[in-house]
Every structure is written in structure tokens, then in C-alpha cells.
Amino acid sequence: MISGFTIILEDEILFCSNEHKYSSFEIVLFVEKLLNFFQWRLKNICLKNKRFGRECIIVEHIITKAGQNLFFCCVGKFSVRSQEAPKMLKEFLNQVCKQYNDLDRLKFASEEPTFDQVINLIIEYLHDKYLDPLEEEAIYEKTNNNGQNNILYAGISAQGLPIISQLYDDSLLKNLEKEKTNENIELFTSDLSAKLATISMNTQIRAKTKIKEIHLDDANTNQLNNEKKVIFFGNIYSYSIDFIATGNFYTIKSIFKQLKAKMALDSAFKNDFLGDLRPYRHLKLYLDEAVKELDQIY
Numbered sequence: 001m002i003s004g005f006t007i008i009l010e011d012e013i014l015f016c017s018n019e020h021k022y023s024s025f026e027i028v029l030f031v032e033k034l035l036n037f038f039q040w041r042l043k044n045i046c047l048k049n050k051r052f053g054r055e056c057i058i059v060e061h062i063i064t065k066a067g068q069n070l071f072f073c074c075v076g077k078f079s080v081r082s083q084e085a086p087k088m089l090k091e092f093l094n095q096v097c098k099q100y101n102d103l104d105r106l107k108f109a110s111e112e113p114t115f116d117q118v119i120n121l122i123i124e125y126l127h128d129k130y131l132d133p134l135e136e137e138a139i140y141e142k143t144n145n146n147g148q149n150n151i152l153y154a155g156i157s158a159q160g161l162p163i164i165s166q167l168y169d170d171s172l173l174k175n176l177e178k179e180k181t182n183e184n185i186e187l188f189t190s191d192l193s194a195k196l197a198t199i200s201m202n203t204q205i206r207a208k209t210k211i212k213e214i215h216l217d218d219a220n221t222n223q224l225n226n227e228k229k230v231i232f233f234g235n236i237y238s239y240s241i242d243f244i245a246t247g248n249f250y251t252i253k254s255i256f257k258q259l260k261a262k263m264a265l266d267s268a269f270k271n272d273f274l275g276d277l278r279p280y281r282h283l284k285l286y287l288d289e290a291v292k293e294l295d296q297i298y
Contacts, residue, residue, distance in 0.1 A: 001077050001134050003055065005092060005123050007106070008071040014110040015119050021075055023207040028059060028071055030202055031214060034195040037175060040216040040229055042071075044080050049209035056080055060089050066104040072096070076134075080215060080249070084137050088130040095122045149247030149294050151255075152229075153189070154287040156280070157197035157240045158273035163280050165193035168291055172244070174220070196242045200233050210235065213253075234260045236269045251297055259290040 004018030006025040011033075016022050024047065032042060045057040056079070060072040072093045078085040099118055100109045109115055152169040155162060167173075167189045170180075178184045203211040214231040232243040232253065241260060245252045263269065263286050268279050 002074065002088075002127060002131065003052070003076045005074045005119075005126075006071075007096070007110075007119070008073065009107055009110075010069055012107070014106060015116065017120065017123055024055075024057065024075055024209065025073055026206055027199075027203055027211070028057065028073055031199055032061075032069070032071075034199055035214075035216070038172070039175065039219040041219050042214070043217055043228075044213070044215035045211065046080060046213035046215075047203070047207070047209045048212050049207075052209070053077070054212070055209075056082075056085075058082075058085050058089050060086075060093050062093070062103075064103045068104065070103060070106070078134070079137070080213065082134070082137060084130055084133045088126055088134070091129075092122065092126055095125070149245070149251055149297060151243055151245045151252070151291050151294055153192060153242075153244040154290070155189075155193040155196065155242050156283055156287075157193055157200075157242075158238060160194070160197045160201045161273065162190050162193035162197065163239075163273065163277060164284050164287065165189045166284060166287055167192075193242075196231065196233070197240055200235075200240045200242070232256045236260065236264045238272060239269050247294075252294065255290050255294050255297075258293075259286060262286060 004016065004021035004025070006013055006017070007015040008025065008028060011029055013022065013025060016025060027045060028042065031045060041061050042059040044059065046054065047057070048054045055075055055077055057073055057075045058078060062070050064070055072089060074085070074089050074092065076085070096119065097103065100106055150169060152172050153167055155165040157163055167185065173180055173185065173188065176184070176188055200211055203209060211233050213233070216229040216231070218227045218229060227246055230245055230249060230252065232245070234241040234256065241263065243252070243256050263283065266283065268283060
């Protein structure tokens with residue numbers, strides 16, 4: 001159930017307990033780089049492939065006193081609503097802090113010959129303590145009612161190229177420094193679509209797996225009113241579909257799955273994308289319909 005742990009400082013993996021999961025942990029780096037514009041903090045990344053099935057990377061992201069990005073992560077067959085997995089990861093962080101209280105010097109500590117031995121002893125302790133609770137843990141059906149259900153963005157891409165990119169909520173524009181003209185909004189939306197397509201493609205190329213979900217906390221909101229974001233990814237033949245949404249995770253996931261099932265029947269997806277956007281324009285109607293359907297759910 002627990003496949004591996006890692007420690008990442010800025011853009012360098014300082015420790016990885018399972019070399020077969022190294023490329024999976026690299027996903028944390030390029031997802032963070034592509035989405036840091038929004039000041040969102042990574043929480044979970046859900047993956048799925050034929051070899052390992054569905055796995056979840058959970059992330060504890062802290063900023064050191066020197067302003068460095070430090071990530072403690074573990075991967076395994078965890079539910080995205082697991083209570084035990086985040087507790088285990090938090091304890092991983094705390095145990096490392098006890099051994100190396102100056103996290104800003106963790107890079108230098110990682111070069112010491114005893115570093116891997118110390119971290120592996122911590123991991124052995126965590127395996128012993130959390131393996132049974134994780135195996136016995138029932139799926140935690142916690143709903144997220146922080147604000148109403150809302151699709152912020154939806155898009156379709158092929159081979160990393162945006163085909164349709166539709167912004168449904170201008171709250172995503174709050175960090176946009178340019179004047180919010182129609183042209184700049186269109187450029188922003190196309191750029192966002194390209195970033196999400198890059199995440200999907202890089203995951204398949206680097207880790208030989210498909211990305212299904214990314215769960216994030218919005219660092220622009222306070223802890224008491226923390227608006228969580230989730231990005232859903234889906235594939236129909238050689239095409240990618242993605243949503244950015246807030247609200248009840250299970251409700252939005254259900255809408256996304258229904259949308260994907262409807263779109264899979266459309267003949268537009270059965271041909272390779274050759275650069276002509278005209279055969280795909282009608283697909284926006286599917287996205288608009290999903291947004292309207294979600295608006296009717298309370």
C-alpha cells in the first residue's frame with residue numbers, strides 16, 4: 001500500500017526511498033512549476049497505470065525560513081480522502097525535523113553518508129506504525145462544502161495542443177497583472193490549457209502513467225475559509241479533457257465522468273487532430289452543458 005517516500009528541496013530530489021518511483025515524484029516538480037502562478041499548494045496527485053493501478057501522491061509543502069520550497073511526499077494506494085496517510089506524512093516531516101532542525105541546511109545534510117540511513121530508519125518506523133491503520137481504513141467520504149460547486153475552467157487538447165479552452169469563472173484571473181482585455185483573457189486561457197496539457201503529457205512520458213486528479217489548497221485564502229481546488233484529467237483516444245473546479249469533490253467528479261462518457265461517443269474524437277479546429281467547435285456545447293448541470297445541483 002505504501003510505495004515510497006521522498007524529500008524534495010526546490011528542484012532537487014534529496015531522497016527517494018524507491019528508485020522505481022523516482023519519475024513519479026518528479027511529477028510534483030513540474031506540476032508545481034506550472035501552477036505556482038496561482039499560488040496554489042499541492043496536496044494530492046492521483047495517478048493510474050496498468051502496472052500499479054490507481055495510486056496517490058500526497059504532498060506536504062512548506063516554505064523554509066530562507067524562503068525555499070520543501071516538499072515531503074509519499075505515494076501509495078491511498079484514498080484522496082484518507083485520514084491516516086496525511087497523518088503519516090506529517091509525522092514523516094516531524095521526525096525529519098527532529099533529526100535536522102535547520103531545514104535550510106537540509107541540502108548539505110543530504111550529502112552526508114548517514115543521511116539515507118537516518119531517513120530509512122524513520123520510514124521503517126512509519127511502516128510499522130501506519131501499515132495496519134492504512135489497510136483497515138475505510139474510504140473516508142468527507143465532503144467539501146467550502147463554497148458552492150463551481151467549474152472554473154474546462155478544456156480539450158490533443159498532443160499537448162489546446163483545441164478548446166473555456167474560462168467559466170474570472171476568479172482565476174486575480175493574479176493576472178495585465179489589463180483584463182478579451183485578448184489577454186484569451187491568451188491566459190490558452191496558456192492555462194497548454195500548461196495542463198503539458199502536465200498530462202509529461203506524466204505519461206516521464207512516469208509512464210496517466211494523471212487523473214490534482215488536489216490543491218489556495219494559498220490566497222485563510223485556513224478557516226480554505227477554498228480547495230481540484231483538477232480532473234481524462235482521456236478519450238488521443239485527446240485530453242480537463243476541469244478546474246471547487247466544491248464537493250464527489251459531485252464534480254460524477255459530472256466529469258458523465259461528460260467524458262457523453263463526449264466519447266462523438267465522432268470528432270475518433271480521428272487524429274490535424275490542426276483544423278472547425279470539426280471541434282461543437283464540443284464546447286458539452287462543456288457548457290456540464291457547467292449548467294452542476295449549477296442545478298445544490
